[in-house]
Amino acid sequence: MPARSGPMNDLGARLRELPASDLGGRWPAVAARLARRRRRERLRRRAATAAAIASLALVVALFGARVLDRPVDTPESLLGTRQPAALAAEQARLAGLRARSRALEILLSDLPARPALARAGTALPVDELEAHVQWLDHRLSQVATEPTVAPPAVASAERLWRERNEALDALLVLRYAEFQALSL
Numbered sequence: 001m002p003a004r005s006g007p008m009n010d011l012g013a014r015l016r017e018l019p020a021s022d023l024g025g026r027w028p029a030v031a032a033r034l035a036r037r038r039r040r041e042r043l044r045r046r047a048a049t050a051a052a053i054a055s056l057a058l059v060v061a062l063f064g065a066r067v068l069d070r071p072v073d074t075p076e077s078l079l080g081t082r083q084p085a086a087l088a089a090e091q092a093r094l095a096g097l098r099a100r101s102r103a104l105e106i107l108l109s110d111l112p113a114r115p116a117l118a119r120a121g122t123a124l125p126v127d128e129l130e131a132h133v134q135w136l137d138h139r140l141s142q143v144a145t146e147p148t149v150a151p152p153a154v155a156s157a158e159r160l161w162r163e164r165n166e167a168l169d170a171l172l173v174l175r176y177a178e179f180q181a182l183s184l
Helices: 007-017 027-068 075-079 084-110 120-145 151-183
Strands: none
Touching (some): 027 120
16 A cells, blocks of 8 residues: 555654654653642642631621520510610610721721632622621611610610621621632
8 A cells, every 4th residue: 555645644754753852851840840839729729718618617606606695585675664774784785886897897998899700619608798787787777767765676776786797797707818818
């Protein structure tokens, strides 16, 4: 059978004519560099995963603590008979909760803007927490229109402010983790 001539055979012949590569001496250095790069990428993925898990654990712990930290109804609060000192203490607690909330908002505003492209491990919890804070703000605006001398309104406002502060705490942690992941 006669040898075929064509572009593929010509290419094969030209490739066989090329001199042998002298990469053998440099290959160990290239392989070591590739191995270091793979190790760094693995460490980055592990660190990001650990940060996401820690953030999620913190969110779960904060919301779990919220359940345990609910105020207990006392006979006085159920009947609506409170002493002026008790009323002043409740107002002071509410003022402290509002101040804490403002401080957390300032800390959140000092963080850089959210990235256009974010990790799914932090983007969804951040969005959910922001929506939860908006819902709490709505509920707080409703409670603010209720008479503040009624015990359920004060207890409800205090519970909502505590929940808002916990959500802002968790949001701050997640946004900081998101910012740290970008700087890796």
